[in-house]
Amino acid sequence: MADWSELPRDLLQLISEFLQSEFYLLRFRSVCSTWRSSISNNLHLYLPSQFPNPSHSINLHSNTNTFPLSKRTIGPNSRDQTNLFHPLARDTPFPLRSPNVIDFNQLNVIHLGHEFVIGNFISHSPNHNSLYMEKLVLYHDTSHTEKVKHPSPVLLTIHVSGKLAVFRCGDEHWKIIPEMPAPFDDVCVFKGRPIAVDNIGRTVSVGPDLSLDLVAEAVFGGDIKFLVESDGELLLVDKYLSCFCGDRFLEDDDNVPHDGSDEFYHEIGMERAVRFDVYRLHEEEKKWVEVTDLGDRVLFLGEDCAFSASASDLRVGNGNCVVFRDDAFRNHCSTEVGMSVFHLDQCGISPLSVFPSYSKLFWPPPEWAGMVHN
Amino acid sequence: MAAEKSSIKIITLIAADGSVFEVEPNIVKEMKTVQSYIDELDQNTVSIPLPNVFGNDLAMIIEYCKKHASEEETKEAKEEFDFEFVKRMKSDDKLRLLQAASYLNMESFLQFMAKAIAAEIENQSVEFVRDYFQIESDFTPEEEAELRKENEWAFK
Numbered sequence: 001m002a003d004w005s006e007l008p009r010d011l012l013q014l015i016s017e018f019l020q021s022e023f024y025l026l027r028f029r030s031v032c033s034t035w036r037s038s039i040s041n042n043l044h045l046y047l048p049s050q051f052p053n054p055s056h057s058i059n060l061h062s063n064t065n066t067f068p069l070s071k072r073t074i075g076p077n078s079r080d081q082t083n084l085f086h087p088l089a090r091d092t093p094f095p096l097r098s099p100n101v102i103d104f105n106q107l108n109v110i111h112l113g114h115e116f117v118i119g120n121f122i123s124h125s126p127n128h129n130s131l132y133m134e135k136l137v138l139y140h141d142t143s144h145t146e147k148v149k150h151p152s153p154v155l156l157t158i159h160v161s162g163k164l165a166v167f168r169c170g171d172e173h174w175k176i177i178p179e180m181p182a183p184f185d186d187v188c189v190f191k192g193r194p195i196a197v198d199n200i201g202r203t204v205s206v207g208p209d210l211s212l213d214l215v216a217e218a219v220f221g222g223d224i225k226f227l228v229e230s231d232g233e234l235l236l237v238d239k240y241l242s243c244f245c246g247d248r249f250l251e252d253d254d255n256v257p258h259d260g261s262d263e264f265y266h267e268i269g270m271e272r273a274v275r276f277d278v279y280r281l282h283e284e285e286k287k288w289v290e291v292t293d294l295g296d297r298v299l300f301l302g303e304d305c306a307f308s309a310s311a312s313d314l315r316v317g318n319g320n321c322v323v324f325r326d327d328a329f330r331n332h333c334s335t336e337v338g339m340s341v342f343h344l345d346q347c348g349i350s351p352l353s354v355f356p357s358y359s360k361l362f363w364p365p366p367e368w369a370g371m372v373h374n
Numbered sequence: 375m376a377a378e379k380s381s382i383k384i385i386t387l388i389a390a391d392g393s394v395f396e397v398e399p400n401i402v403k404e405m406k407t408v409q410s411y412i413d414e415l416d417q418n419t420v421s422i423p424l425p426n427v428f429g430n431d432l433a434m435i436i437e438y439c440k441k442h443a444s445e446e447e448t449k450e451a452k453e454e455f456d457f458e459f460v461k462r463m464k465s466d467d468k469l470r471l472l473q474a475a476s477y478l479n480m481e482s483f484l485q486f487m488a489k490a491i492a493a494e495i496e497n498q499s500v501e502f503v504r505d506y507f508q509i510e511s512d513f514t515p516e517e518e519a520e521l522r523k524e525n526e527w528a529f530k
Binding site: 029 | 449450469472473476484485488489491492493495496497498499500503504507508509510511512513514517521522524525526527
């Protein structure tokens, strides 16, 4: 039997390169002295730090946030402050008892996803920086052989015009990609490749020369398209909106439970989600294929992030559903509302609070997050 | 493949435990350690001892290489194979195969194994990883203090 603690440094380093989350690297460094010294303590992804902004002259810093086990967003911002945010809404901090110290050596954290913003999460408000408030993703350009060892980071987002915008580390300006048959809805990184989907579901990948290559043909149907990775597959979630007035939907929807009060439905003339269709990518055929059953998977659609998890990892019983930020509940200040769940098998939407096992993922905080250290 | 190498029909690999494997040249293309032997020797038949790789492991590596060198197999079939291949390995197998891949200087198989190990440990506690690699914690008190600082995050 070989002595594995003597695993050569280069092999340890290679293994660590496949650990996607800072939490996993932190844990890797906590195993023993050799492991600790085999990878650097700079746990943050290498990011370009300065972004020229066409509308403001201030220098902005980029930040990364991650989702730990309880689906809350954790990560220090550039001022070394660490805040807990609502996982599906970057502008909603979780109120916690202060001071609050969480020891990640004592907790088993599962990384579910992460999101980036330009600037600080805490000071991020729609009044500033309005050009780049859309979802932002980071990928690495490995197109040139010299870049394979030192891939250069690239940011991809959607410009207010609906076109794609990229910022390459070392560039002075954002580059807007002129090609746009229809306005883009979402961007993501799938297997290292930058992917974007437009309003009619036509899906492209962004090449190193900023050309757009077709990944999948359009799917017509819903109103807003989301991209989300689930269990190694790329999924397209198509959200259908419908207008409703007062306390009645224009479309008859018996699946939405009314709890007697109409407080959830008080906004007049607002659009809200009524249905979701889910497709999976068939790469060879360049097609989106409809999925009727997600099995154990739970999809989470935030404002600027989308991620998935298995129901057994989350300990919520059944999967096969989409948890999303519901605009109809948006004005509710309580952290437990503002979200709904769509079950694929019932084809219906319910407020998250109807399902305690799901709503508990978000609020109240579990014991470990509420504990107070001296 | 270069024309002068086409004279080689069969490569014989001899594992550490003496077991013998006869393979076609295209199977060992990814094994740079083996390839450099072949290039030096320039003979019709080549027999190569691999004292750092056990027969069981070599059999698995050859199986992997055969599948991936095949032009008839679709991308999906290869992915399916990879999935099953990792599934039937025990923790120890993974670590041995990682070292074998490193010794044989197989770039993509090495990446594949490192990724498989990373996937197995990433959702696990520090204690699990220590057990998995049979490692004792050997931190100095200074390192322990640093570690605590890194692992404890203060929220505001």
